[in-house]
Each structure stands twice: as C-alpha cells, then as structure tokens.
Amino acid sequence: MDLQLTDKVFIVTGGSKGIGEGITRSLHAEGASVMIATRSEGAVTEHLLKELRGEGGNVHVIYGDLDTSEQCKHVVAKTVEHFGRIDGLVNNAGVNDGAGLVSGPEAFRRSIRVNLFHYYDLVHYALPWLKKSKGSVVNVSSKVALTGQGGTSGYAAAKGAQLALTREWAAELLPHSIRVNAVLPAEVMTPLYRKWLDSTFENPMEKEREISAKIPLEKRMTTKSEMAAMVVFLLSGKSSHTTGQFLFVDGGYVHLDRSLT
Numbered sequence: 001m002d003l004q005l006t007d008k009v010f011i012v013t014g015g016s017k018g019i020g021e022g023i024t025r026s027l028h029a030e031g032a033s034v035m036i037a038t039r040s041e042g043a044v045t046e047h048l049l050k051e052l053r054g055e056g057g058n059v060h061v062i063y064g065d066l067d068t069s070e071q072c073k074h075v076v077a078k079t080v081e082h083f084g085r086i087d088g089l090v091n092n093a094g095v096n097d098g099a100g101l102v103s104g105p106e107a108f109r110r111s112i113r114v115n116l117f118h119y120y121d122l123v124h125y126a127l128p129w130l131k132k133s134k135g136s137v138v139n140v141s142s143k144v145a146l147t148g149q150g151g152t153s154g155y156a157a158a159k160g161a162q163l164a165l166t167r168e169w170a171a172e173l174l175p176h177s178i179r180v181n182a183v184l185p186a187e188v189m190t191p192l193y194r195k196w197l198d199s200t201f202e203n204p205m206e207k208e209r210e211i212s213a214k215i216p217l218e219k220r221m222t223t224k225s226e227m228a229a230m231v232v233f234l235l236s237g238k239s240s241h242t243t244g245q246f247l248f249v250d251g252g253y254v255h256l257d258r259s260l261t
C-alpha cells in the first residue's frame with residue numbers, strides 16, 4: 001500500500017529511542033521527512049540520524065526538554081523554518097516516573113508536567129500549520145490510562161488526559177479536517193521499559209517472561225515497528241475517515257478474556 005507520505009513533514013517527540021525510533025524509521029521508509037524533538041543529546045540519536053541520512057532520508061533533530069512551552073514553540077518554529085510545512089505531529093515523549101500516592105503533591109505535579117503539558121503545547125503551536133495541511137495528530141497514550149498500574153498516579157492521570165484530549169481535539173478540529181487519534185501501547189520493549197524492569201524487580205528476566213506469557217496473541221511483546229505501523233497509518237491519508245479513536249496495539253492484552261492466558 002502506498003501511504004503517499006513522500007515529501008510530507010512530521011514532528012515525532014522522543015523520536016530517536018523506543019517507540020518513537022520505530023515511528024521515525026517507518027516514516028523514513030515511506031519517504032517522509034521527520035523532525036525529531038528529544039531531550040538527551042548523544043550517540044543513539046546521532047547514530048540514527050547518520051544511518052537514515054545515509055539512506056537519503058530527510059531527518060533532523062531538535063534537542064531540549066519539552067517540559068517548557070518555550071521549547072515546544074521552538075520545535076514548531078524550527079520545523080517550519082527547516083521544512084516549510086507540518087503535515088502531522090506524533091506526541092510520544094513520556095516517562096512512567098512512578099509518582100504514586102506516597103510520592104506527594106510536588107512529584108505528582110511534576111509528572112503531569114513532563115507527561116501531559118507538551119502534548120497540548122505542541123498541538124497549540126503547530127495548529128496554523130496543521131490547518132494548512134489538514135494534518136493528523138497521534139497521541140501515544142498507555143494502557144495504564146484504563147487499567148491502572150499502581151504507584152504511578154501522575155503518569156496514569158496524564159495518560160488518561162491524553163485520551164480525553166484526543167476526543168476533545170478531534171471534535172474541535174472537525175471543521176479543519178484535522179484528525180486526532182490515540183494509540184495505546186501495553187508492553188513494548190524499549191529503553192524506558194527495560195529501565196523499569198531492571199530497576200523494579202529482583203529478577204527482571206523472569207518478570208519479562210511472566211509478562212510476555214500473559215499477552216494473548218503469540219505470548220510476546222508488541223514490537224516497535226508494530227506500534228509504528230499503526231501510527232504511520234493514522235498519519236496517512238489512508239485513514240482519512242478515522243478520528244477521535246483509541247487504537248490498542250497490544251496483542252489483545254487489555255480486552256481479551258483472561259482465561260485465554
């Protein structure tokens with residue numbers, strides 16, 4: 001299927017690691033241009049840029065913490081300066097930071113700030129450009145928004161709010177034909193997930209096997225490229241009548257009967 005993304009321009013937050021890296025790679029494979037907005041400068045991002053540019057890709061990066069609205073404004077301005085247009089935005093950067101009920105109000109507020117506010121800020125600043133292109137927004141949320149996890153109030157609240165905003169923005173932006181959808185991962189092996197396993201459990205490998213065994217479809221985690229395939233479809237015109245939707249790319253983890261595992 002030709003997704004007709006050649007020469008289209010997308011911002012992917014956290015686009016050089018984990019699920020974001022998968023999205024950047026898939027967009028690149030479809031001939032799209034990508035502006036990665038991510039925090040840490042380093043070898044992982046530089047290596048990805050070198051690799052994709054070596055294949056003729058138009059992929060750039062803006063470093064900086066998205067937890068200020070100034071940085072979000074800067075990301076949009078630089079994208080337009082560099083590429084001249086924006087066809088879509090993938091709000092993906094986030095961290096399950098374990099700000100639970102015992103962590104206290106400051107940790108809770110910080111968690112909401114780092115997981116939620118930049119989702120709004122980027123759509124706000126990109127809006128004039130998305131109106132021009134009739135663009136598409138994809139919010140990467142989490143199963144935690146609906147299932148809970150325990151010990152992570154801030155992250156859960158932010159992920160739930162991302163779903164509410166997906167519906168709200170889909171409604172508000174109907175007159176502009178801008179589509180807004182959410183994708184909900186459950187278990188995807190990424191640097192964030194690895195860190196959580198390694199820092200939380202005495203025997204992370206055993207825990208990983210235990211979790212995988214509970215995923216109904218093929219008893220395995222979802223891959224980054226499986227996540228990316230859904231996101232890229234939602235960014236493309238092939239999903240032109242899909243908006244306000246929550247897409248679960250999780251091997252049936254959230255919805256299928258527990259007795260199946």
Ligand code: NAP
Nearest residue numbers: 014017018019038039040066093094142187188190191192
């Ligand atoms: P990851 O491996 O940690 O990658 C996330 C990327 O986002 C990193 O490059 C990180 O930069 C960047 N980032 C995070 N916060 C940022 C900020 N404030 N400003 C700029 N960049 C920032 O995470 P992932 O597992 O791929 O997760 C991606 C998304 O999927 C998140 O929204 C997460 O909540 C969601 N999700 C993941 C899973 C899963 O199983 N992996 C499950 C449910 C939901 P640094 O390198 O500087 O940290």
